[in-house]
Amino acid sequence: MIGDVSALQLIISGDAGLFAIVKLSLAVSLSAVLLAALIGMPLGAALALTRFPGREGVIVLLNALMGLPPVVVGLAVFLLLSRSGPLGSWGLLFTPQAMVIAQTVLVAPVVAALTRQTVEDLWVDYRDELAAMNIGALRGVATLLWDARFSLTTALLAGFGRAAAEVGAIIIVGGNIDGFTRTMTTAIALETSKGDLPLAIGLGLVLIGIVLAINALAWVVRRIGERYAG
Amino acid sequence: MSMRTPALDLPLLFVDVRISAGDTAILDRLTLRLEAGAPTLLIGPNGSGKTTLLRAAMGLLAPSSGLITWGGREHSPPTRRAIVFQRPTMLRRSAAGNVRYALAAADVPRDKRARRTEELLADVGLSSLAHRPARRLSGGEQQRLALARALARNPDILFLDEPTASLDPYATKAIEDIVRAVAARGVKVVMATHDLGQAHRLAGDIVLLHRGRVVETGAAEGFFASPQTAEARKFIAGELLV
Numbered sequence: 001m002i003g004d005v006s007a008l009q010l011i012i013s014g015d016a017g018l019f020a021i022v023k024l025s026l027a028v029s030l031s032a033v034l035l036a037a038l039i040g041m042p043l044g045a046a047l048a049l050t051r052f053p054g055r056e057g058v059i060v061l062l063n064a065l066m067g068l069p070p071v072v073v074g075l076a077v078f079l080l081l082s083r084s085g086p087l088g089s090w091g092l093l094f095t096p097q098a099m100v101i102a103q104t105v106l107v108a109p110v111v112a113a114l115t116r117q118t119v120e121d122l123w124v125d126y127r128d129e130l131a132a133m134n135i136g137a138l139r140g141v142a143t144l145l146w147d148a149r150f151s152l153t154t155a156l157l158a159g160f161g162r163a164a165a166e167v168g169a170i171i172i173v174g175g176n177i178d179g180f181t182r183t184m185t186t187a188i189a190l191e192t193s194k195g196d197l198p199l200a201i202g203l204g205l206v207l208i209g210i211v212l213a214i215n216a217l218a219w220v221v222r223r224i225g226e227r228y229a230g
Numbered sequence: 231m232s233m234r235t236p237a238l239d240l241p242l243l244f245v246d247v248r249i250s251a252g253d254t255a256i257l258d259r260l261t262l263r264l265e266a267g268a269p270t271l272l273i274g275p276n277g278s279g280k281t282t283l284l285r286a287a288m289g290l291l292a293p294s295s296g297l298i299t300w301g302g303r304e305h306s307p308p309t310r311r312a313i314v315f316q317r318p319t320m321l322r323r324s325a326a327g328n329v330r331y332a333l334a335a336a337d338v339p340r341d342k343r344a345r346r347t348e349e350l351l352a353d354v355g356l357s358s359l360a361h362r363p364a365r366r367l368s369g370g371e372q373q374r375l376a377l378a379r380a381l382a383r384n385p386d387i388l389f390l391d392e393p394t395a396s397l398d399p400y401a402t403k404a405i406e407d408i409v410r411a412v413a414a415r416g417v418k419v420v421m422a423t424h425d426l427g428q429a430h431r432l433a434g435d436i437v438l439l440h441r442g443r444v445v446e447t448g449a450a451e452g453f454f455a456s457p458q459t460a461e462a463r464k465f466i467a468g469e470l471l472v
């Protein structure tokens with residue numbers, strides 16, 4: 001499929017194999033970030049606004065989970081989804097869905113921890129105003145998340161960075177199956193070990209380009225948003 | 231403009247109220263009655279308890295001991311009262327968006343919010359800045375927007391915590407004009423200030439606080455003409471109360 005062509009030629013020629021890998025990688029990582037946002041943002045906001053015994057310990061644990069080793073997550077999700085595991089009947093092992101689950105587990109703590117810190121800082125300023133307006137807990141959380149939206153973009157970008165860069169979890173639960181579960185990072189690892197450096201380099205360049213493009217897009221959206229919302 | 235229906239949250243009564251932070255009493259067995267009528271101005275040196283009194287009156291602080299009642303009720307949700315803090319927090323949206331948020335919080339029907347937003351912004355002279363991000367407004371404009379947000383609750387009682395502190399004379403006059411207009415509609419204004427000139431200009435009644443206690447209270451005219459206590463005489467004379 002690849003042969004002895006250069007990395008740039010692969011990109012410029014729109015190599016179908018390369019772009020299928022790119023497409024799957026984006027689908028998996030963006031899905032994981034979306035799910036992690038749905039889980040992590042309310043969780044982080046709730047943790048910022050509630051007080052209960054052991055809360056400090058939960059915060060320390062959540063912060064520690066940001067550094068969760070991907071291979072360990074991959075192994076845990078593998079055990080859960082394997083035929084003899086508790087979720088084996090779902091039949092998800094070695095599918096893109098399994099990869100999304102694994103990356104969601106990796107990204108959710110990042111989003112939750114950064115959301116917790118952001119919302120807690122904002123709460124110091126907003127607490128009295130919201131109390132004076134008789135705002136209930138749910139509406140208060142929604143208000144804080146909305147008003148922290150520009151800061152939370154950074155949390156999502158950090159989550160996307162973690163998802164897009166990791167290889168350990170998805171290679172275990174996805175199996176790196178050609179044309180089905182092969183992503184940019186797993187393909188780079190495989191092609192490098194096979195000595196097919198043009199494809200590995202091409203994928204690496206595309207990966208860096210995508211991360212730069214998404215960060216640039218987020219920056220532009222943030223600047224435009226700040227101009228209109230302050 | 232027509233006068234309002236009788237205020238449900240008045241009279242506002244503090245009976246032997248103590249609010250403390252650790253061992254320090256911020257309000258010390260304070261008893262006070264606030265009735266409907268002309269604005270009541272809380273005056274006193276820094277740390278005398280003005281802000282704490284306003285927060286407790288709003289229902290944001292519970293007394294360590296003693297009793298606060300609104301219209302004879304000990305538990306009254308803050309649906310008919312509003313407060314403007316000394317440094318109000320602007321929500322991250324436009325000036326109009328801030329007012330719309332307050333209207334929604336006050337359960338004003340959605341179809342009436344747009345018109346009401348225009349009216350409130352006009353009342354505080356911010357119509358031309360409706361679409362400007364609230365955080366980009368000047369200090370005086372932010373205070374006026376905070377007033378519009380507070381008025382969105384259609385309050386019976388409006389608490390103002392030094393709303394003109396650090397504002398220039400032009401911005402101060404704009405705020406004072408709004409306060410007069412609001413009071414003329416029958417809203418009870420309770421305002422903290424350390425500016426005796428402002429107290430002269432706005433007050434119907436004066437409450438002088440010192441070290442968490444009411445030192446003297448009464449009609450503004452009598453208070454300034456013939457203060458009854460040594461502390462009041464010193465404060466009016468511009469001497470330091472320590």
